[in-house]
Amino acid sequence: MPHAINTSTQKLAEQIHQGDTRALARAISLIENNASQAQDILSACFPYTGKALRIGITGSPGAGKSTLVDQLARAWRKQEQTIGIVAVDPTSPFTGGAILGDRIRLQDHSSDPGLYVRSMATRGALGGLAQATADAAQLIEASGKDLVLIETVGVGQDEIDIVRLSDITLVILVPGMGDDVQSLKAGIMEIADIFVINKADREGADRVEKEIRAMQSLSHSVDNWTPPVIKTIATTGAGIAELISTIDARKTWLATEGRMEAKRQTYWQQRIETMVQQALLKAARTHGLSTEELAQHAQRITAKEENPYQLVPNLVAEIFQHRKAKP
Numbered sequence: 595m596p597h598a599i600n601t602s603t604q605k606l607a608e609q610i611h612q613g614d615t616r617a618l619a620r621a622i623s624l625i626e627n628n629a630s631q632a633q634d635i636l637s638a639c640f641p642y643t644g645k646a647l648r649i650g651i652t653g654s655p656g657a658g659k660s661t662l663v664d665q666l667a668r669a670w671r672k673q674e675q676t677i678g679i680v681a682v683d684p685t686s687p688f689t690g691g692a693i694l695g696d697r698i699r700l701q702d703h704s705s706d707p708g709l710y711v712r713s714m715a716t717r718g719a720l721g722g723l724a725q726a727t728a729d730a731a732q733l734i735e736a737s738g739k740d741l742v743l744i745e746t747v748g749v750g751q752d753e754i755d756i757v758r759l760s761d762i763t764l765v766i767l768v769p770g771m772g773d774d775v776q777s778l779k780a781g782i783m784e785i786a787d788i789f790v791i792n793k794a795d796r797e798g799a800d801r802v803e804k805e806i807r808a809m810q811s812l813s814h815s816v817d818n819w820t821p822p823v824i825k826t827i828a829t830t831g832a833g834i835a836e837l838i839s840t841i842d843a844r845k846t847w848l849a850t851e852g853r854m855e856a857k858r859q860t861y862w863q864q865r866i867e868t869m870v871q872q873a874l875l876k877a878a879r880t881h882g883l884s885t886e887e888l889a890q891h892a893q894r895i896t897a898k899e900e901n902p903y904q905l906v907p908n909l910v911a912e913i914f915q916h917r918k919a920k921p
């Protein structure tokens with residue numbers, strides 16, 4: 595049985611829904627810190643979510659993602675669209691000080707209530723950074739933003755997981771810098787709905803485009819959509835208008851034949867599975883999986899005094915017995 599959500603949590607959710615930025619920031623911090631109210635806040639906010647378009651922006655460190663996001667946000671603000679931006683893992687080992695860059699740009703917009711910017715860098719949250727980001731995006735949606743942009747450095751599994759929660763994914767490439775299409779991970783290439791060649795002011799943009807086209811000619815398009823290739827210069831804003839109309843086209847494409855629903859359904863199916871795993875793990879922690887007890891089990895298992903293949907089914911059985919016993 596779901597338990598009742600306490601009034602202060604309910605109130606926080608209402609404040610978020612009414613667009614209270616401080617309440618939103620506080621709630622995201624609670625999620626990052628894995629606070630006990632986190633699940634209840636998400637639960638209370640859930641009815642207010644599902645209307646925003648989520649756009650993932652991924653690409654190598656320094657590709658110009660933040661500059662591009664900034665340009666997109668400015669353009670959309672002019673169209674009266676409200677926006678939430680989540681910048682994930684700006685503390686990349688490659689660029690180090692980028693978090694400061696995000697903060698500086700954040701201040702640019704701080705007087706605009708239609709724009710909310712947040713950095714996520716905590717890996718301590720239950721389920722890791724990908725889940726904390728997904729949860730933060732949920733809360734931003736609940737605050738009524740039309741668009742949620744998620745910037746992430748596309749290097750690891752975490753980042754790929756983050757991208758999965760987007761409705762539309764932009765993969766940012768740049769000429770030169772050894773950022774050849776072939777050297778990019780296949781996973782990242784497959785998730786692109788739109789390719790952006792940023793820093794098109796540099797030599798080699800045409801070559802990158804040719805490489806993408808060559809790669810695309812080898813694979814057949816899914817559902818009549820071959821990811822378009824857009825060239826941008828994020829520092830000047832060149833190509834941003836074309837990028838926006840391409841995003842609109844993709845949005846229209848998603849809106850037909852139930853594609854958006856199908857995509858979100860796939861996402862939730864995976865997400866529920868992860869959530870169940872975590873809930874079980876959490877229950878197991880109260881049934882002999884505390885760090886100390888784990889160490890004791892490990893010691894006994896190493897000494898052949900205990901069998902891990904019996905221990906685990908027993909632990910799982912205990913969890914379910916406990917669940918059933920509860921009124």
Ligand SMILES: Nc1nc2c(ncn2[C@@H]2O[C@H](COP(=O)(O)OP(=O)(O)OP(=O)(O)O)[C@@H](O)[C@H]2O)c(=O)[nH]1
Nearest residue numbers: 655656657658659660661689692792793827828829
């Ligand atoms: N020449 C040129 N420089 C650019 C362009 N876009 C961004 N830059 C510069 O590239 C650098 C990195 O830009 P960011 O927007 O911080 O890149 P990022 O991908 O967000 O970087 P990380 O978040 O650290 O991975 C900055 O100095 C930008 O001014 C562009 O189109 N042309």
Ligand SMILES: [Mg+2]
Nearest residue numbers: 659660684692
């Ligand atoms: Mg950045």
